[in-house]
Amino acid sequence: MSEKHAANRREDLRLITGRGRYSSDNNLPGQLHASFLRCDCAHAEIVAIDTAPALKRPGVVAVFTGEDAIAAGYKNFPNLMTFTNKAGAGILQPERPVLAHGRVRFVGETVAMVVAESAAIAQDAVADIRVEYRDLPTVVDAEDALKPAAPLLHTSVPGNLTLEWDTGDAAAVAQAFKQAAHVTKLKVVSPRVVPSPMEPRAALISYEAASGCYDVYTNSQGIGMLRWQISALTGVPEDKLRLHLHDVGGSFGQRSAVYPEHGALMIASKKLGRPIKWVATRSECFLSDSHGRGIVMGGELALDRDGKFLAARYDFVVDMGAYLTTTGPASHVRNPAICTTGVYKIPALYANFRVALTNTAPIAAYRGAGRPDIAYVIERLVDQAACELKIDRAELRRRNFIPLDAFPYKTPTLGTYEASDFNGCLTKALKAADWDGFPQRREAARKRGKLRGIGLSTVIEGTAAGFQPKDQIAIEFDADGRLEVFTVALSQGQGHETTFAQIVADTLGIAAESVTLRQSVHGKNIVGNHTGGSRSLVGAGSVCKIAAQKLIEQARPLAAEALELEPSQVDYANGAYRSRDGAKSIDLLELAKQHAGASPHPLNLIAEASVAATFPNGCHIAEVEIDPETGVSEIAAYTACDDCGTVINHAIVEGQMHGGVAMGAGQVFGEQTVYDKSSGQLLSGSFSDYAMPRAGWVRDIHMNDHPLISKVNVLGAKGVGESGCTASLSTLVTAALDAVRPLGIEHLDMPLTASRMWQMIQQAQQPQQAKAK
Amino acid sequence: MTKIELTVNGTRHAREVEDRTLLVDLLRDHLGLTGTHVGCDTSQCGCCTVHLDGRAVKSCTMLAAQADGASIVTIEGMAKGDKLHPVQQAFTDCHALQCGFCTPGMIMATAALLKDNPNPTDEEIYHGLEGNLCRCTGYINIVKAVKQAAQTMK
Ligand code: FES
Numbered sequence: 001m002s003e004k005h006a007a008n009r010r011e012d013l014r015l016i017t018g019r020g021r022y023s024s025d026n027n028l029p030g031q032l033h034a035s036f037l038r039c040d041c042a043h044a045e046i047v048a049i050d051t052a053p054a055l056k057r058p059g060v061v062a063v064f065t066g067e068d069a070i071a072a073g074y075k076n077f078p079n080l081m082t083f084t085n086k087a088g089a090g091i092l093q094p095e096r097p098v099l100a101h102g103r104v105r106f107v108g109e110t111v112a113m114v115v116a117e118s119a120a121i122a123q124d125a126v127a128d129i130r131v132e133y134r135d136l137p138t139v140v141d142a143e144d145a146l147k148p149a150a151p152l153l154h155t156s157v158p159g160n161l162t163l164e165w166d167t168g169d170a171a172a173v174a175q176a177f178k179q180a181a182h183v184t185k186l187k188v189v190s191p192r193v194v195p196s197p198m199e200p201r202a203a204l205i206s207y208e209a210a211s212g213c214y215d216v217y218t219n220s221q222g223i224g225m226l227r228w229q230i231s232a233l234t235g236v237p238e239d240k241l242r243l244h245l246h247d248v249g250g251s252f253g254q255r256s257a258v259y260p261e262h263g264a265l266m267i268a269s270k271k272l273g274r275p276i277k278w279v280a281t282r283s284e285c286f287l288s289d290s291h292g293r294g295i296v297m298g299g300e301l302a303l304d305r306d307g308k309f310l311a312a313r314y315d316f317v318v319d320m321g322a323y324l325t326t327t328g329p330a331s332h333v334r335n336p337a338i339c340t341t342g343v344y345k346i347p348a349l350y351a352n353f354r355v356a357l358t359n360t361a362p363i364a365a366y367r368g369a370g371r372p373d374i375a376y377v378i379e380r381l382v383d384q385a386a387c388e389l390k391i392d393r394a395e396l397r398r399r400n401f402i403p404l405d406a407f408p409y410k411t412p413t414l415g416t417y418e419a420s421d422f423n424g425c426l427t428k429a430l431k432a433a434d435w436d437g438f439p440q441r442r443e444a445a446r447k448r449g450k451l452r453g454i455g456l457s458t459v460i461e462g463t464a465a466g467f468q469p470k471d472q473i474a475i476e477f478d479a480d481g482r483l484e485v486f487t488v489a490l491s492q493g494q495g496h497e498t499t500f501a502q503i504v505a506d507t508l509g510i511a512a513e514s515v516t517l518r519q520s521v522h523g524k525n526i527v528g529n530h531t532g533g534s535r536s537l538v539g540a541g542s543v544c545k546i547a548a549q550k551l552i553e554q555a556r557p558l559a560a561e562a563l564e565l566e567p568s569q570v571d572y573a574n575g576a577y578r579s580r581d582g583a584k585s586i587d588l589l590e591l592a593k594q595h596a597g598a599s600p601h602p603l604n605l606i607a608e609a610s611v612a613a614t615f616p617n618g619c620h621i622a623e624v625e626i627d628p629e630t631g632v633s634e635i636a637a638y639t640a641c642d643d644c645g646t647v648i649n650h651a652i653v654e655g656q657m658h659g660g661v662a663m664g665a666g667q668v669f670g671e672q673t674v675y676d677k678s679s680g681q682l683l684s685g686s687f688s689d690y691a692m693p694r695a696g697w698v699r700d701i702h703m704n705d706h707p708l709i710s711k712v713n714v715l716g717a718k719g720v721g722e723s724g725c726t727a728s729l730s731t732l733v734t735a736a737l738d739a740v741r742p743l744g745i746e747h748l749d750m751p752l753t754a755s756r757m758w759q760m761i762q763q764a765q766q767p768q769q770a771k772a773k
Numbered sequence: 774m775t776k777i778e779l780t781v782n783g784t785r786h787a788r789e790v791e792d793r794t795l796l797v798d799l800l801r802d803h804l805g806l807t808g809t810h811v812g813c814d815t816s817q818c819g820c821c822t823v824h825l826d827g828r829a830v831k832s833c834t835m836l837a838a839q840a841d842g843a844s845i846v847t848i849e850g851m852a853k854g855d856k857l858h859p860v861q862q863a864f865t866d867c868h869a870l871q872c873g874f875c876t877p878g879m880i881m882a883t884a885a886l887l888k889d890n891p892n893p894t895d896e897e898i899y900h901g902l903e904g905n906l907c908r909c910t911g912y913i914n915i916v917k918a919v920k921q922a923a924q925t926m927k
C-alpha cells in the first residue's frame with residue numbers, strides 16, 4: 001500500500017470523535033414523535049381497531065390507521081422488476097397500504113401509528129390501542145406457499161406466485177442431460193437473514209404547507225432512488241421532496257427500498273403541520289426491516305466422461321415475504337440469472353424462478369443480492385460432482401473454466417463476461433493457501449481432537465448494473481473557489497469521501513485535501529445510481545475521473561487568458577497550466593479562486609457516462625475446524641485471491657473484503673431467521689436469539705490479488721463491495737463439509753450452528769461406534 | 774421526575790428527568806451528545822458504551838437517575854483538543870471503521886479494556902469486545918486497532 005493511500009479516511013475524523021450525523025441525530029423545532037403498533041399475528045383480518053384509549057393518554061396528539069393510508073392512497077409500492085412471465089405478464093404487485101387495512105400478513109406489519117409529544121408517550125399509547133383480529137391460516141415457507149392448498153395472502157396473487165420467469169434453453173439442456181455420463185443433483189438453501197446494519201431505521205419528516213414540500217431526514221443508500229420511490233408510493237412529485245441524507249450506519253441493501261413508515265410519517269406531518277420523528281427499536285428492525293436471501297435452489301449438473309460440463313439446470317423458489325419490495329424481485333431473479341454459468345463453460349443452461357409470497361417480513365436486496373446464492377449452488381454442485389467422480393476439486397474446475405481466449409464471453413443466459421483469468425486466480429490462491437500441505441494440517445488437527453476440512457470456490461458476479469441509465473457528477477467551486485464534487489451515490493461505510501476525492505485529486509494532480517465530496521445533496525440537478533450492487537466506484541467513481549478531465553479542458557481557455565497565451569500553448573500537469581517554455585504558470589485552484597464569486601462559477605460542470613456492468617471474480621479457500629464434542633466450527637484459515645480490477649484504495653478494498661467475508665461467515669455459521677411454522681411468529685427477534693458475527697469469527701484473511709483491468713470503465717475497476725459475501729458462502733460450507741465427509745456426512749445446509757453440527761456428527765458417529773464395538 | 778447532577782466530559786450538569794429516562798437518552802436528547810449511539814434494545818450491541826467513573830457501561834442499560842453524582846466520559850470527551858485519544862488514532866490508522874455507527878462504543882469499550890489489561894492477547898480482545906457488535910468491518914481491523922492502541926499507550 002502506498003503511503004498516499006494509507007488507511008486514514010477523510011470521513012474518519014468526525015466519526016471517531018462523535019460528530020457523525022446519523023438519522024436519529026436529526027431534530028427539528030416543534031417536532032412530535034411517532035411510534036407504530038405492529039401486529040402480533042402473522043395472518044388475520046382486522047375486525048376492529050379502538051384507538052380511543054390511546055387518544056385519551058395525555059401528550060398523545062393523534063392516532064393514524066389503515067383508513068388514513070387508504071384515504072391518502074398510499075398503497076402502491078414501486079418495483080424495479082421488468083421481467084415478464086412466459087405469457088408476457090409482468091410481476092403481480094400486491095397492494096400494501098402503509099398502515100395495514102383490512103388484513104395483516106406478517107408479524108410486525110404496521111397497523112397504527114401514534115403521534116405524541118414524546119417518544120415515550122407514543123410508545124406507551126401504542127399499548128393502549130385495542131385491535132380485534134380474526135386469525136387466518138399462515139404459511140411461512142415459500143415452497144409450502146406454492147402448494148395448491150396453501151393459504152392465500154392476496155386475492156390479486158393467485159397461488160401466492162407473483163412471477164414465474166425462466167431463462168436459457170430447456171430443450172438443449174434436456175438433450176444434454178440425456179447424453180451425460182454423469183449427473184449431479186442437489187438442493188440447497190440460502191436461508192433468510194436479517195441484514196441488521198448497526199444503525200436502526202429512522203426518519204424525521206416535515207411538511208411545509210406553503211410550498212407543499214416535504215423535508216425528509218432518513219437513512220438511505222442514495223437520494224435519487226429513494227426520492228423516486230417515495231414519489232411513486234405517495235404521488236407527491238419528486239420536486240416536492242427534499243431529502244436530507246447524511247451519515248448512514250450501514251445498509252447492505254436493507255436501505256435500498258422505501259418503507260411504509262416513510263409514507264405514514266408524511267400523512268401525519270401533513271395532517272398535523274408539525275415535523276414527526278420516528279426511530280425504530282432493534283426489535284422493530286428484526287420484525288420489519290427488509291430481510292435478505294431466502295432462496296431454495298435446486299441444481300443439476302450434467303458431465304461427460306472426462307468431467308466436462310455439458311449442461312446445468314436450476315430451479316429457484318424465491319421467498320419475498322408478504323409484500324414485494326422495490327428491489328427484492330430484481331435482486332433475486334435478475335442478478336442470479338446473469339451468472340448461471342459461474343466461471344465455467346457450460347454449453348446448455350436453463351433456470352426457472354418462482355417468486356413466492358409468504359406470511360413473513362418482506363425481502364429486499366442484501367449484500368450480493370442473488371449473486372452469492374447462484375454462486376453458492378454452482379460451487380456446491382461442482383464440489384459434489386468432483387466428490388462423486390473422485391476428481392480433484394481444483395482439477396475439475398480447471399477442466400471447465402472459461403478459457404482466457406474466450407472473452408468477452410457471452411453466457412447462455414443473460415451475461416457477457418469481461419476478461420477474467422480464473423485459472424490464474426485459482427493457481428495463485430492454491431499456492432497462497434498451501435493447498436498441498438493441507439493433509440498435514442488435517443492430521444495435526446485430528447491429534448487435537450478436531451475435524452479439519454478445506455474448501456475452495458471460484459466465483460464470478462455481475463456487478464454495477466445499476467438501475468439508472470447513466471451516472472452524473474457535478475464539479476462546483478464554492479464562494480471561496482474551493483473544489484466540491486457532488487455525487488448521487490451515498491456512502492454507508494464504503495468511504496466515498498476518501499476514494500472519490502482521491503480519484504479527482506489524482507486526475508488533477510492536486511492534493512486530495514483540496515477536494516471535498518458532497519453526496520446525495522438535495523437540490524443538485526444530477527442523476528445517477530444509489531450506492532448498491534458494488535456500483536459506486538465503477539459508475540460514479542469513473543465519472544469522477546471523467547469530470548476531472550473535463551475540468552482540465554474547461555479551464556484551459558481561462559488559464560491561457562490568464563497567462564496571455566493561446567489555449568493550445570498551455571499544457572496541464574500536476575495541478576497547473578504552464579506555457580510550453582515553462583516560463584509562465586498558473587495553478588488550477590488559483591485560477592478557480594480568481595473567478596470565485598462569479599455566478600455560476602465558470603468552471604462548474606456536470607460530467608456523465610453510462611457505465612456498463614462488470615464482473616469481479618476470484619478464488620477463495622478456507623479451512624474450518626469443527627470440535628466434534630461441541631459442534632462448534634472455527635475458521636482456521638482464510639485465503640482470498642480476487643480480481644476486482646484496478647484498486648483505488650487498498651485499505652478500503654481490504655476492509656470491504658473483511659466485512660463481506662464476515663457477513664458470509666455470519667450466514668454460514670450463525671444467523672438464523674426462524675418463523676414458527678404454525679403461528680408465523682418470529683422466534684429470532686433480537687441479538688440474543690440471532691447470532692451476529694462477533695470479534696474472532698474471522699481472524700484474518702490472507703489477501704492476494706490477480707487483477708485484469710476492466711475495459712468497460714475508465715478506472716478499470718470491477719467493484720468489490722459484495723465479493724466477500726459471494727465467495728465465502730460456498731467456500732466455508734464446503735470446508736465444513738470436507739471436515740465431516742470422512743464421517744459419512746454428505747450434505748450440509750446453512751446455518752451450520754453448533755447444535756446442528758453436533759447432532760449430525762453424533763448421528764454419523766453412532767453407527768461407527770456400534771461397528772467398533 | 775428526578776433531579777440529578779452529574780459531570781459529563783468534565784462539565785457539571787444539573788437536570789430534571791423523568792424517572793424512566795435512560796442514561797443514553799439523557800446524553801443524547803438532553804445534553805445533545807449524539808456521538809453515543811443506540812443500536813439495540815436488549816443491551817447487546819455496545820453502541821451506547823460510555824465511561825462511568827472510569828468503567829465502561831452500556832448507557833442504554835441504566836437509568837439517568839443511577840448516574841446521579843457520577844463522572845461520565847463519552848466519545849466527545851476522548852480527544853484532548855486536537856489530539857486524538859490513542860484509541861481513536863488507532864481506529865483511523867487501522868481502518869477499523871466503515872460506517873462508524875458502532876465506532877464510538879467500540880472506542881469506549883477498547884479504552885476501558887486496555888485500562889484493565891494493557892497488553893491483551895487476541896483471545897482477550899475477542900472476549901473483551903464480545904459485547905460490541907460491528908456489521909461492517911468483520912472486526913479484523915478493530916482487533917488490529919486495539920493492538921496498535923495498546924502499543925502506543927505503553
Ligand atoms: S444500545 Fe446499548 S447495548 Fe445496544
Ligand code: FES
Nearest residue numbers: 871875907908909
Ligand atoms: S463500522 Fe459499521 S457497524 Fe461497525
